[in-house]
Amino acid sequence: MDKYMVSEAHLIPTPALLVFRECVEENIRRMGELLRGYSRLRPHIKTHKMAQVAKMEMAAGVDKFKCATPKEAAMLAALGVGDIMMSYHPVGAAIQRIVHVKRRYPQVDLSVIGDNEGALKALSEVCSSAGVEIGVLIDLNTGMDRTGAAPGEPSLTLAKMIQELAGLRFDGLHCYDGHVTNPNPEFRKRTAFHSIQKAVETKELIEASGLSVERLVASGSPAFEYTSQIPDVDEVSPGTWIFWDEGYGSKNPGQFEWAAMVLSSVISTPAPDLICLDAGNKSIAPDTPEPHFKVLGFPDDPEFVRRNEEHQVLRLPKGMPRPNVGDQFLLVPYHICTTVNLWDEACVIDADGCFSETWPVDARGH
Ligand SMILES: Cc1ncc(COP(=O)(O)O)c(C=O)c1O
Structure with missing residues (x-):
């Protein structure tokens, strides 16, 4: 969890695609270890x-x-x-x-x-x-x-x-x-x-x-x-290994590190047990069974309520205090490849948690 601490995350306008540089490096290192080098990769x-x-x-x-x-x-x-x-x-x-x-x-x-x-x-x-x-x-x-x-x-x-x-x-x-x-x-x-x-x-x-x-x-x-x-x-x-996602992570936990996520804010709290996030179908690819992502730091999986282009409504796990409007969460997509393709650029988070630069998704589209 610590490796996903983002310092001054409130300065990043959401929704945003984040790439954790150290986790990408770690995945590349692990791949080299698994294949004993990169010559067959x-x-x-x-x-x-x-x-x-x-x-x-x-x-x-x-x-x-x-x-x-x-x-x-x-x-x-x-x-x-x-x-x-x-x-x-x-x-x-x-x-x-x-x-x-x-x-x-x-x-x-x-x-x-x-x-x-x-x-x-x-x-x-x-x-x-x-x-x-x-x-x-x-x-x-x-x-x-x-x-x-x-x-x-x-x-x-x-x-x-x-x-x-x-x-x-x-x-x-x-x-x-x-x-x-x-x-x-x-x-x-x-x-x-x-x-x-x-x-x-x-x-x-x-x-x-x-x-x-x-x-x-x-x-x-x-x-x-x-x-x-x-x-x-x-x-x-292989392709997904570089960023990894919850689709593969739930089947093969820990093989690689999640290295790309979507940072999302609560934009509304329409009922005592409901929150609405700003990451809908245009921020996280909906080409998997609901809920399409895992919320980092939630004590349990929330119930998926509804989803639109820019809205995602979740029912909070029982007993969880309701977050406030403006609170931010990191969402781990089920399918990272189609999620990345939704974005023009990614915010790069360094090992110290600082947002250091943006990287374009150069080959987005076809
Ligand atoms: C032809 C082909 N090769 C390799 C891959 C990489 O697979 P994965 O994303 O499971 O690593 C894909 C994934 O869609 C593919 O279609």
Whole structure:
């Protein structure tokens, strides 16, 4: 709790997104310890979208990143990152945007993922008429059922096709195991191994055909500890770990530190047991089951009453004295990635509790 003391918090206009610098540093340190260095880490920057945080990761030794949008890719390229993988499928007019990043930063080793013949052929046409080459990793569906080609023969067919397409280079396999979320670590480990096994078998099949699989990139925060134990996995790509949130924290307490929160004030007390905070849907992402956040320092979870764009009404836990209008609370979002994307900038809180600077959320949006 002490590490979240903010001195003179009343001088910060609320609602505000806060980033606790020391906690970000601690998460980077823990990640280095878990992976014994940073050489197999390809952190996903969709969680923070901030050049300043990417710079902290780079200062620790991270030299490659994953991202989801052309804007994130451009932010990384402008920072001098030499190896950027956009783990998203360029389709239609969006192809032009990512090819534009490659044209603007030709020295960057830029790759994307793909799982569809037609979309890959369209990407090839745009790349070859722009005179650039982009790497492609086959996106494998190993159980999440969101995107991805079927492992095995269908992926081998795609790999052979990519190899032949002008402007494209076959780089390997991508496998995001977002279905590995069970709070029971043993269960999670089993599902992660089951999922990655399909990718490893596909890698062997492709290599047996004579094509080389440069890299197999896998996993988010809940599974990377397990899949990184598999020698065939070249890189792991968690994102949420850097700021952590209550969604993951409630399932895996203490693995990382909460490093970003929303500071909110009581703006009204409409009944003896009710408070209204100034952090509604436009301050904390509502893409999780209610209540979307945990209130730091409350003796118990409050009851979620109602929520609007800029209002959040809570019923206080029994026996808790009602706070006053103007009192401030730190809210830990259930989903920090979508919450950060709601903000233009974050207030940085240093180890001494002082608000020292603001960092722009540079790659906010797409
Ligand atoms: C393709 C891909 N890779 C990696 C990640 C990172 O996962 P996490 O946020 O669980 O660390 C995500 C998360 O959405 C993702 O979609």
